Every structure is written in structure tokens, then in C-alpha cells.
Amino acid sequence: MSRIINTLLIGISGGSIYSLMSLALVLVWRSTRVVNFAQAGQAILSTYIGYVVVTHTDNYWLAFPVALLSGALIGALVDIFLIRILARRANSGPVAAIAPVIATLGLLGLIRAIVGMIWGGDLRRFKLPVTNHGFTFGHTTIPFAPINLLIVVTTVIVMLIFSVIFQRTNLGLALRASAFSPEIARLAGVRVDLTRTIGWAFAGAAGAIAGVLVTPTNYLSPNSLDLLLVSGFVAAVIGGLESLIGAAVGGLVLGISLAFVLEYISSSLAFPVAFVVLMAVLLIKPAGLFGGKRVRSA
Amino acid sequence: MDKNIARRKIVGATFFMFLGIALFIASNIVDELRVYQGATVAVYVVAISSIILLTGYSGQISLGHGALMAVGAYAAVLSRNYWNFPIPLTFAVAVLAAALFGALLGMAAGRLSGPYLAGTTLALAVGLPSLANQFKILGGEEGLTYDVGFPPLSLGQDFTQYKWFFWIAALAALAITWVIFNILGSRYGRQWRALRSNPTAAALLGVHVARSKVLAFTISSGIAGLAGALMSMTISLVTPSAFPLSLSFAIVTGAVLAGVTLLTGSIVGAVVLVAIPEVTAALATHLGGSEKVTSNLPGLMMSTLLILSVLFFPNGPQLHRRKTRKS
Numbered sequence: 168m169s170r171i172i173n174t175l176l177i178g179i180s181g182g183s184i185y186s187l188m189s190l191a192l193v194l195v196w197r198s199t200r201v202v203n204f205a206q207a208g209q210a211i212l213s214t215y216i217g218y219v220v221v222t223h224t225d226n227y228w229l230a231f232p233v234a235l236l237s238g239a240l241i242g243a244l245v246d247i248f249l250i251r252i253l254a255r256r257a258n259s260g261p262v263a264a265i266a267p268v269i270a271t272l273g274l275l276g277l278i279r280a281i282v283g284m285i286w287g288g289d290l291r292r293f294k295l296p297v298t299n300h301g302f303t304f305g306h307t308t309i310p311f312a313p314i315n316l317l318i319v320v321t322t323v324i325v326m327l328i329f330s331v332i333f334q335r336t337n338l339g340l341a342l343r344a345s346a347f348s349p350e351i352a353r354l355a356g357v358r359v360d361l362t363r364t365i366g367w368a369f370a371g372a373a374g375a376i377a378g379v380l381v382t383p384t385n386y387l388s389p390n391s392l393d394l395l396l397v398s399g400f401v402a403a404v405i406g407g408l409e410s411l412i413g414a415a416v417g418g419l420v421l422g423i424s425l426a427f428v429l430e431y432i433s434s435s436l437a438f439p440v441a442f443v444v445l446m447a448v449l450l451i452k453p454a455g456l457f458g459g460k461r462v463r464s465a
Numbered sequence: 466m467d468k469n470i471a472r473r474k475i476v477g478a479t480f481f482m483f484l485g486i487a488l489f490i491a492s493n494i495v496d497e498l499r500v501y502q503g504a505t506v507a508v509y510v511v512a513i514s515s516i517i518l519l520t521g522y523s524g525q526i527s528l529g530h531g532a533l534m535a536v537g538a539y540a541a542v543l544s545r546n547y548w549n550f551p552i553p554l555t556f557a558v559a560v561l562a563a564a565l566f567g568a569l570l571g572m573a574a575g576r577l578s579g580p581y582l583a584g585t586t587l588a589l590a591v592g593l594p595s596l597a598n599q600f601k602i603l604g605g606e607e608g609l610t611y612d613v614g615f616p617p618l619s620l621g622q623d624f625t626q627y628k629w630f631f632w633i634a635a636l637a638a639l640a641i642t643w644v645i646f647n648i649l650g651s652r653y654g655r656q657w658r659a660l661r662s663n664p665t666a667a668a669l670l671g672v673h674v675a676r677s678k679v680l681a682f683t684i685s686s687g688i689a690g691l692a693g694a695l696m697s698m699t700i701s702l703v704t705p706s707a708f709p710l711s712l713s714f715a716i717v718t719g720a721v722l723a724g725v726t727l728l729t730g731s732i733v734g735a736v737v738l739v740a741i742p743e744v745t746a747a748l749a750t751h752l753g754g755s756e757k758v759t760s761n762l763p764g765l766m767m768s769t770l771l772i773l774s775v776l777f778f779p780n781g782p783q784l785h786r787r788k789t790r791k792s
Binding site: 196201202204249252253256264265266267268269270272273274275276277279280281283284285286287288390393394396397400401404435438439441442445446449450 | 520524526528573580581583584585587588589591592593595596599710711714717718721756757758760761762764765767768769771772775776777
């Protein structure tokens with residue numbers, strides 16, 4: 168019984184990170200109809216910026232907001248300098264549908280090369296903000312550690328902030344309106360371009376948080392977040408790619424199922440399981456658990 | 466009309482033959498390094514044409530062709546090492562294995578479009594090569610050696626191993642390009658183009674959308690498998706690390722740079738892919754940057770080229786020119 172609970176807790180902690188990455192992808196998809204493969208690059212750049220702050224000030228808690236803000240800034244810049252131009256230039260012809268994929272892919276490579284130029288390719292370690300030794304109850308130590316608790320709590324706070332912004336503020340209304348129908352939103356006086364850039368900034372911040380949270384228990388290198396991008400994508404597809412709640416739930420579903428497979432079947436099956444889950448969702452319920460009725464054609 | 470097509474086919478075949486002869490003559494003149502680079506170009510030509518067929522003609526995208534190349538390479542090496550198949554047969558095994566894998570993937574992928582397909586194939590590219598570490602038969606991180614043997618003695622004493630690689634790869638590239646030309650000119654090629662420009666209209670005209678897409682994915686995967694087998698031939702080795710995510714990205718980059726709707730562009734894309742490390746190395750020795758900078762210059766240059774080409778020639782230089790001429 169305790170094994171089940173332990174696995175569940177580890178799954179929730181892993182799934183929280185997937186949720187954040189998935190949230191970043193969903194935010195961009197909703198506002199721009201682009202799956203942002205550069206998200207892994209944006210997140211890694213923000214994480215490296217956080218890393219610099221950690222090594223210079225020896226303070227993780229300072230690195231956190233710095234990475235978050237730089238993630239938001241990077242997201243906004245990507246939208247302004249790449250995506251807007253792309254939308255204007257590559258809007259017709261046979262390749263128009265895949266142009267954003269290729270452009271964000273190029274951006275991923277570009278950011279990765281720049282990061283490699285500045286910090287090199289060697290694996291780096293992040294100072295742990297809190298211990299990764301599990302909580303102890305009496306004589307038993309469980310695998311769930313303060314660092315996992317930090318991950319879960321931070322994710323919950325981030326999700327709460329986002330849902331308040333989306334449901335309770337004018338900005339959230341504008342974001343939802345421009346995602347739902349840009350033309351009508353524009354007619355109603357929403358500055359759609361600006362709103363879209365804000366959506367990209369939010370996404371960049373979410374990705375940066377995911378990067379800063381996952382890195383202390385892992386290592387940091389120019390491509391250490393690739394797997395997280397894939398997991399985030401799988402989580403987003405499970406959740407339907409449209410829905411913010413779906414992103415959160417998708418991440419948890421993926422995290423918990425991975426944790427159980429790793430614990431009970433084999434520790435080498437992480438990737439095949441994620442891939443099978445992705446395929447199963449795409450074949451059985453392509454609209455995802457929380458997807459709308461809209462057909463997936465874009 | 467029929468006569469015209471027949472004549473064009475003859476002209477095409479003659480062109481390929483002459484190209485082949487020219488390449489063989491060239492391989493005797495230039496030095497070893499160039500011959501080896503020529504072999505690499507030929508491998509990239511095969512890989513890039515698989516993407517051009519898939520993306521440029523059927524409008525699907527794959528970021529996972531590196532993984533399909535790995536499937537082909539492992540299939541070839543296993544059939545060589547365990548059953549001692551002759552070399553041409555191992556290439557056929559590579560094509561079949563990758564095509565089969567691609568067909569399975571394509572059945573799921575045929576229902577997907579744009580970003581979903583991209584994400585799914587990306588997942589494949591990230592995860593699949595690392596699977597090789599978990600099966601003993603695949604040789605783990607060290608991989609398996611792939612030995613195509615020495616060049617036959619009948620070719621002369623001073624016929625080098627690299628030249629032999631080049632001949633095999635160039636012959637394969639020419640043959641596969643010719644095959645793709647014919648496929649694209651056939652009913653299926655027309656169906657794919659119709660699908661690419663307007664799926665609804667194509668379906669209305671009787672094109673079976675899903676089946677047609679799966680077919681394109683299967684053929685493209687088979688070609689990628691061949692490219693994988695050829696690539697491991699030139700490095701005599703099959704390892705998971707030979708098929709990183711960056712390989713998948715590189716061949717997509719090559720296809721986009723080549724103008725993704727133009728099959729003959731594959732050679733341009735392939736030359737650019739091989740030239741980039743060369744150019745950046747020259748640049749690095751000239752500028753004298755640190756190791757960090759020099760090792761990332763190729764990636765930087767390739768990504769920049771990719772972004773610029775998608776911004777300025779989203780449909781390939783060829784189509785762009787045609788459009789501007791019209792207006």
C-alpha cells in the first residue's frame with residue numbers, strides 16, 4: 168500500500184513538471200495555432216540564465232524570478248521577431264501549414280547553438296534549493312522529498328495564478344477572445360497582436376519555471392530539456408491541446424502512469440510508454456480528454 | 466502525348482546515366498577526403514529526397530526521419546551479421562524494415578496533420594535511438610560494426626575503400642532519385658500534389674486521402690531506411706549516437722534549403738549540409754574562437770539558414786521565382 172502511495176507521489180511530482188511544459192505549449196497553440204518546438208530552447212536559455220544567478224549569488228530563490236522574467240521576455244521577443252514576420256510572409260502555398268513547425272525548429276537549433284557557445288556542452292549541476300532526501304516518518308524514509316514538494320506546490324501556485332488571470336481579469340478575457348476568434352476580438356477592440364505576444368510571454372514564463380524546477384534533480388546541458396519537450400507535447404495532446412485544465416491533467420496522467428510503469432514493470436520503459444500513450448490517445452480519442460469539438464485540421 | 470512522355474523518360478534515363486559516368490570520372494580525379502565527402506553527399510541526397518517526397522509533395526512533415534534511418538541501419542546490420550546477407554540484399558532489408566515501420570507509424574500519422582505529426586515524429590526521434598541501449602542484440606552504446614567488405618579486386622589495386630563507399634552510395638542515390646522521379650510523375654504523385662494543395666478538393670475527385678498519405682509516408686520511410694544503411698556503411702558502424710535528433714533536423718533543413726518542392730534540389734541541400742561544417746571550420750581557424758564557439762558554429766549556421774529560408778522562400782526558391790514572375 169505504501170508503495171502505491173509513494174509511486175503516486177513521485178508521479179504527481181514528475182507530472183507537475185510535464186504540466187508546466189504542456190501549459191507552455193497549449194498557451195502558444197491557443198493564441199497562434201503554432202506548436203512551439205522552440206519552447207525547449209527558450210526554457211533552456213532561461214534556465215541557464217537562472218544558473219548564472221545561482222552560481223553568482225548562491226541563491227536559488229533569486230534565480231527563480233530571474234529565470235521566470237527572462238523566459239517571459241524571450242517568449243515575447245520570439246513572437247515579435249519571428250512569428251509575426253512568419254505569419255505575414257509564409258501564409259500561402261504548399262508549405263504554409265508546416266512553415267511554423269520548421270521555423271520554431273530552426274529557432275530551437277539556433278538557441279541551442281548560442282547556449283552551447285556561451286556555456287559549452289558539459290553537464291552542469293544546479294544547487295539544490297531544498298534537500299532531495301525523502302521525508303522521514305518514524306523509521307521509514309519515503310522517496311518523496313522536499314524538492315518534490317517544492318515542485319508540486321510551485322506548479323499548483325502557477326496554475327492557480329494562470330486560472331485567476333484567465334477567468335477573472337480583462338487580460339484573460341482578451342486572451343481567450345483572441346484565441347477563440349481573432350477577427351471578432353479585433354472588432355471588439357482587443358489589440359490582438361499585443362494580446363498574442365502576452366500569451367507567448369506567459370508561455371515562456373511557464374516553460375522557464377519547468378526548466379528551473381526540473382534541473383536541480385537532473386543536470387543542465389544545451390539539450391537536457393528535449394525529453395521534457397516531448398513529454399510536454401504528449402501531455403498537451405492527452406489534454407486536448409486547447410484546454411489549460413487539460414494541460415494540467417494531461418501532465419499528471421502522463422507523470423503518474425510513467426511512475427507506475429517505472430516502479431512496477433521496468434525502469435527502461437519510460438520512452439516506449441510515453442510513445443504508446445501518445446499513439447493511443449491520437450488513435451482512440453484524437454480530440455484529447457478535454458478537447459473541444461473542433462476537428463484537428465490546423 | 467504518350468510518345469512525349471516516352472521521349473521524356475528516355476531523356477531522363479540518359480541524363481541519369483551521364484550523370485553517373487561524370488560522377489565516376491570525378492571520383493578518380495579528386496583526393497580521398499573529397500571522395501568521402503562525396504559519399505556523404507550521396508547519403509544526404511537519399512535522406513533529403515525522402516523528406517522532399519513526404520513534405521514537398523504529400524504535405525506531411527516528419528521530424529523523425531533520423532529514427533527511421535536508424536531502423537534501416539539496424540535492420541541492414543542485423544541481416545548482415547546474423548544471416549550473412551550479401552550487401553545489396555541488406556540494403557533491401559533496410560528499405561523493407563523502415564517502410565514497414567513507417568507504414569505502422571503512418572497509419573496513426575495519416576490521421577494527423579501539421580503539428581501533431583511533427584510532435585509525434587519528434588517523440589520518435591528523441592526516444593527511438595536510445596532504445597537500442599536496452600537490447601543486447603543491438604549492441605548497446607558501442608553499437609554494431611557494419612562491414613561491406615573490401616572493394617572487389619577486379620577494380621584494381623589502388624581502388625580505395627572510400628571510393629568503394631562513394632560508388633555504392635552514388636549509385637544508390639542516382640537510382641533512388643530516378644525511382645522517385647517516376648513515382649512523382651505517376652498517378653500517386655499527382656494525387657499527393659492534389660492533396661497538398663487542397664485535401665477537400667482532392668477527396669472530392671476520388672483521392673483516398675488517408676490511404677494516399679500513408680502510402681507517401683511508407684515510401685518516404687523506406688527511402689530513409691536506405692539512407693540509414695548507406696550512412697552506417699560510410700562510418701562502418703551502427704550506434705544509437707549516430708542518429709541524434711540533430712540528424713533528423715539536418716535532413717529537414719537540407720530539404721527546406723533545397724526548396725522543398727523540388728526533387729533536384731536534394732543535391733543542393735546535401736552539398737550545403739556537407740559544406741557547412743567545412744565552411745565553419747575554415748571560419749573558425751580564421752577567426753580563432755574557443756572550442757565552445759567552433760563546435761557550435763555549424764549548428765548556428767544551419768539553424769540560421771533554416772529560419773531565413775523559411776521566412777524568405779517558404780515554398781522553395783523555385784516556386785518563389787515562378788510566383789514573382791507572374792505578378
